[in-house]
Amino acid sequence: MISRTNYTTQQSPHFEILSENQKERIFNGMMRTLQYTGAHVHHEGARELFKKAGCKIDGITVYFPPELIQQALASAPVVTEIFPWDGDDSKKITIEKKRSYFGPGPTPPNFIDTDTLERRKYLRKDASLVARVCDALPNMGYVQSLGSISDVTNGLADVYEFADMVRNTTTPIMSWSFDRNGCRDIHHMGIAMAGSEEAFRHKPNYVFYGEPISPLVSDFHAIDKCMYCAEHRIPQVYSPCAIGGGTVPASHAGQLVVALSESMVGVIASQLINPGTCVIIGGVQSILDMRCSIYSYGAPELSLLSAALTEMVHYCNLPMYSTAGCTDTKKMDMQSAMEASLSINAAMMSGANFVHDCGYTESGLTGDIFQTVMDDELIGMARIIEQGVEVNEDTLAVDVIHNTGPGGHYLYEDHTMEHFRNHWMPTLMDRNSYEAWEEQGRKTMKDRVIEKTRDLIENHEGPINKVPAKANEEIEKILEQAEERIAQTA
């Protein structure tokens, strides 16, 4: 093998929105905002924590000194791993710079019924269905529910969701909860699946998602859950939905400043409580459509802002929770495919760590597993571009080219056998001849997406029968206790 000095065999595409100077200015904008504007923290305990760490407090407003922010950033971990509960490391998540995992999103009230294809309320059965389908999709690196269960005891949608999902997929879940109680129940279920508290601490099997309110407000439950996760070293997301022109400035740089500042409150809280605990920031970054007054999930600005924020978050040496694969359409159509294609490709190029909302339609109000299945295909395609071109003696293949010569073909070459499987193979895209397409029933993309999704629903069993009996028992017990808790408070 010929060796070469300082030679990169594989260069993946280089995609950057911001220059070093721009990043510095946005970062400084965040520092100034947190120091002089501050953030509302509706939690006495958290304010006490910040006060002890040197923050100025005025009522519910907390002002963060720059050195405290730097200190928090310095103690956040560089790498964190999330382990599938069944021990199969092929689905392990490594949270480090430039490693992307795509998944659905949390909590829309509605869901597209997989039989009728109509919008309806999200039901308990949908959580298992989403988990099972995503379990089978190779490009869904983690799972969220795509809804908020409407047909269980009010206030327990979070707990039932996790209980059902974790037993229907080995792909790590990103969970959410209403408050600390739900957060703890989910934690205990994670422990049940891991086998023990010690095992969970060593190998966490889910990530928790929490959200402050934009602009610059951490409500009681958001920061309370953040504190719980930090105390127990549960990897967590703390990120807002920033609405350009609504909750944050309409200028993109201003949006990045506020979005970063909002998340930083959670970063500082988590690192003060438990230095080195994993905290992921970012969130949905898009604009308020000033004509329809909706928060657009298909806007090109979503991709631009998400990619720029990814750079900022990585500049802070933190992992990024980004957004793609979502749409403003109400029904699966060309618009949903167009918007998802663009955002998935941009998110992939940006190297965000978790990319959520694959399967969000109607501007985040309806979960659609069909969209998730279509997104899975798009992510596969985008990954090919992201992988770039490998250049070495073998891939240059000059000898093979010489042996084949002008006018020959490569179909019979060993070299072809070794390499052709690296080509991406569609599962949904149609490349048939006209005749084959006609013979197979002249199916459109929509037909094929429905067919594939329904096939997975019918035939992919998932790991439900592999769940240890003890874990099953414990989860059922946690659910019973949660019901009792709600009954008592009612």
Next chain:
Amino acid sequence: MLTLKELLITYNHKYNSIMSTYLSNISETLISGKGDELKKLIESAVNDGANPGEILNQGLLPGMDAVGQKWKDGDMFMPEVLRSAKAMSNSMDYLRPMLKEGDMGNAGTMVIGTVAGDLHDIGKDLAAMMFEGAGYKVINLGIDQPGESFVNAVKEHQPNILGMSALLTTTMPRMGEVINSLKEAGIRDQVTVIIGGAPVTEEYAGEIGADLYAPNAGSAVEITNEFLQQAQ
């Protein structure tokens, strides 16, 4: 020498032409959302002897109608509409004491708030501004409001509209609870209840017994006005 009659005709003519210039300027300035300019314009119109009722009915209201139409047609955007609405509401505050009975000036009274447990207020505030712009007197209770504060506000202010919003699926049920509290207090029939918020749907509004649902702040006024007109 002009006769007195001729003088009066000339004066009236001049007055009318000055007034009609004022009124069309008021409309245009309102449409362009320039609040400070509008305030000065209305003040000088009043100083020049303009009738406050005319300023309202022939200057401001046609201006707001045009804003509504432009918004509907996609020729005006949310921030522009809000500026016009704010300018309208400030003008009304100035004119209201000078208006006579029959000059309209008050489309109604609205109490609006975000329900308990919910700190989201942008949509609710947008709706409040739009109602103010449409000539409603708006009492904005703020965020995280318990049921009794809605009930008390309805008792105190006697509004014809009660608006509630929720952004969380957990706080949505609070809106139904407020409606039940209104029933218990025997004042449910006094108000038209309109609800909104991202996860709220028309179906949900029906379930909890709200009268109206608006998918966004921009459409809330129109939906309410249509309902009130039909009810009359």
